[in-house]
Amino acid sequence: MSLLVVGSVALDAIETPFGKVDRAIGxxxxxxxxxxxxxxxxxxxxxxxxxxxEEGLARLGRDGVDLAGLERAPGESFFWAGRYSFDxxxxxxxxxxxxxxxxxxxxxxxxxxxxxYVFLGNIDPTLQLQVLDQVRSPTLVACDTMxxxxxxxxxxxxxxxxxxxxxxxxxxxxxxxxxxxxxYKAARWIVRHGPRVVVVKQGxxxxxxxxxxxxxxxxxxxxxxxxxxxGAGDAFAGGxxxxxxxxxxxxxxNLRRAMVYGAxxxxxxxxxFSIERFEEISRDxxxxxxxEIRALVDxxxxxxx
Amino acid sequence: MSLLVVGSVALDAIETPFGKVDRAIGxxxxxxxxxxxxxxxxxxxxxxxxxxxEEGLARLGRDGVDLAGLERAPGESFFWAGRYSFDxxxxxxxxxxxxxxxxxxxxxxxxxxxxxYVFLGNIDPTLQLQVLDQVRSPTLVACDTMxxxxxxxxxxxxxxxxxxxxxxxxxxxxxxxxxxxxxYKAARWIVRHGPRVVVVKQGxxxxxxxxxxxxxxxxxxxxxxxxxxxGAGDAFAGGxxxxxxxxxxxxxxNLRRAMVYGAxxxxxxxxxFSIERFEEISRDxxxxxxxEIRALVDxxxxxxx
Numbered sequence: 112m113s114l115l116v117v118g119s120v121a122l123d124a125i126e127t128p129f130g131k132v133d134r135a136i137g138x139x140x141x142x143x144x145x146x147x148x149x150x151x152x153x154x155x156x157x158x159x160x161x162x163x164x165e166e167g168l169a170r171l172g173r174d175g176v177d178l179a180g181l182e183r184a185p186g187e188s189f190f191w192a193g194r195y196s197f198d199x200x201x202x203x204x205x206x207x208x209x210x211x212x213x214x215x216x217x218x219x220x221x222x223x224x225x226x227x228y229v230f231l232g233n234i235d236p237t238l239q240l241q242v243l244d245q246v247r248s249p250t251l252v253a254c255d256t257m258x259x260x261x262x263x264x265x266x267x268x269x270x271x272x273x274x275x276x277x278x279x280x281x282x283x284x285x286x287x288x289x290x291x292x293x294x295y296k297a298a299r300w301i302v303r304h305g306p307r308v309v310v311v312k313q314g315x316x317x318x319x320x321x322x323x324x325x326x327x328x329x330x331x332x333x334x335x336x337x338x339x340x341x342g343a344g345d346a347f348a349g350g351x352x353x354x355x356x357x358x359x360x361x362x363x364x365n366l367r368r369a370m371v372y373g374a375x376x377x378x379x380x381x382x383x384f385s386i387e388r389f390e391e392i393s394r395d396x397x398x399x400x401x402x403e404i405r406a407l408v409d410x411x412x413x414x415x416x
Numbered sequence: 417m418s419l420l421v422v423g424s425v426a427l428d429a430i431e432t433p434f435g436k437v438d439r440a441i442g443x444x445x446x447x448x449x450x451x452x453x454x455x456x457x458x459x460x461x462x463x464x465x466x467x468x469x470e471e472g473l474a475r476l477g478r479d480g481v482d483l484a485g486l487e488r489a490p491g492e493s494f495f496w497a498g499r500y501s502f503d504x505x506x507x508x509x510x511x512x513x514x515x516x517x518x519x520x521x522x523x524x525x526x527x528x529x530x531x532x533y534v535f536l537g538n539i540d541p542t543l544q545l546q547v548l549d550q551v552r553s554p555t556l557v558a559c560d561t562m563x564x565x566x567x568x569x570x571x572x573x574x575x576x577x578x579x580x581x582x583x584x585x586x587x588x589x590x591x592x593x594x595x596x597x598x599x600y601k602a603a604r605w606i607v608r609h610g611p612r613v614v615v616v617k618q619g620x621x622x623x624x625x626x627x628x629x630x631x632x633x634x635x636x637x638x639x640x641x642x643x644x645x646x647g648a649g650d651a652f653a654g655g656x657x658x659x660x661x662x663x664x665x666x667x668x669x670n671l672r673r674a675m676v677y678g679a680x681x682x683x684x685x686x687x688x689f690s691i692e693r694f695e696e697i698s699r700d701x702x703x704x705x706x707x708e709i710r711a712l713v714d715x716x717x718x719x720x721x
């Protein structure tokens with residue numbers, strides 16, 4: 112079933128305790144697509160500037176990613192610079208330049224408007240609404256957001272939530288949005304405001320799926336080396352949505368299975384800078400990691416990984 | 417199979433955002449016993465002062481807890497006063513008075529010396545060693561510790577670890593003991609220094625069981641209200657060891673199952689002040705919660721809790 116993503120396609124400058132990259136390929140739609148395409152074809156809607164490298168385009172538009180909705184505008188591509196603390200517990204934004212994203216008006220190509228699975232990456236909720244206005248009758252709409260929009264454009268965001276089935280966000284964002292410290296209370300608050308499902312991403316502590324009266328917990332894959340956490344949340348969303356679109360099944364049991372694909376993709380994202388790890392792996396690697404994550408919580412396995 | 421615990425039996429003064437108690441029943445051996453006795457009889461070795469209330473003794477020595485190893489010495493009982501921050505993320509120790517614990521020399525009654533399962537609660541490692549010298553041939557020895565001993569009596573602690581099968585500690589303690597930031601590396605370091613199994617307690621993020629080359633993750637029970645976290649780690653140990661002693665099975669699969677009992681007991685501990693919750697529940701409540709925790713991570717369940 113067709114899977115559409117709208118989000119940022121950006122260039123990132125990143126500093127981690129292990130090194131530094133400048134103008135690395137990044138952005139929410141980029142990480143989402145690189146992960147999701149390993150499970151299901153992706154239709155991408157975004158904008159880049161005239162500085163975006165050809166080599167980057169070639170890497171983004173690999174098998175399974177349809178770039179028909181990628182607009183090229185005069186000006187600079189979205190740019191983000193950030194630095195992680197020695198223990199990866201803190202991330203400092205050094206610079207954000209919206210560039211061509213400032214004047215972006217997403218246009219969903221006619222061929223994409225029947226998309227059945229829609230992911231609204233972390234961008235201005237006003238743009239997310241514009242995309243929703245252009246898709247005809249999606250089976251499932253998922254959405255991501257961040258502190259900047261929760262604080263600055265709360266009203267638009269609440270309108271997006273009314274039209275969203277699944278909200279993905281991290282625990283700090285869930286707290287900020289709901290005003291509840293306890294993560295389960297925060298999720299229940301959100302479920303009362305539109306989405307029927309909330310996915311709380313907790314980094315190295317895994318992720319929670321909260322529906323009305325039902326909770327599922329997926330552990331994080333145990334990594335001894337974290338290389339670059341940038342994009343892990345978007346890769347999680349790519350695994351989650353890619354699996355749902357591929358199986359075309361939004362039952363509670365399948366949402367749980369999709370969470371494990373999300374966790375697997377998130378763990379790949381952090382193993383290298385930028386999207387590098389996704390260029391090395393195949394569907395087989397994904398399935399193997401999904402198996403390992405399931406074994407992690409298998410109460411009856413004596414010989415799990 | 418016989419289950420022995422040595423640890424503190426204390427009086428606690430606790431302040432949480434929800435209230436305050438003074439001279440509440442506490443201590444590692446107390447919480448351990450209250451949890452473990454719901455699964456298996458416990459033999460307790462500890463010391464109290466002449467100020468310890470009779471009513472406390474009656475509550476401690478309920479069905480299933482043998483107090484033959486509880487010494488009464490002249491002086492004050494171990495006293496701890498602490499305060500939790502509004503979000504329970506920080507705990508401040510306001511006062512610690514060792515009292516009769518300062519001169520304690522644990523004496524394991526002859527009838528307890530054949531104990532097959534031994535839990536060394538969080539006390540001076542020198543005392544933990546004295547207990548190990550008195551038990552004959554335990555099947556499994558588990559041990560808990562804390563920053564104070566890691567810093568101050570590291571050499572004795574390392575000698576305890578050489579004779580320990582399972583070390584239970586929290587992530588900060590695992591990092592401090594090993595010098596490794598990454599929790600999996602920290603656990604592997606510990607496994608190279610004695611214990612074959614490390615249980616890393618992560619509070620509201622659940623717990624990890626790490627063996628050589630094998631990891632198991634148990635989620636925390638999703639609580640919307642945390643009332644008083646004091647004793648949760650010792651109650652976890654009580655559930656873990658109580659289940660192992662009751663089933664008399666230390667295979668990897670059974671260790672995993674024991675982790676779920678640990679998580680269940682930890683979640684009960686925090687629902688009330690002191691040991692109050694354990695005075696309300698039965699084995700049936702424990703089994704029900706174990707079932708709920710298992711359902712939390714059941715990837716294929718559509719109708720889990």
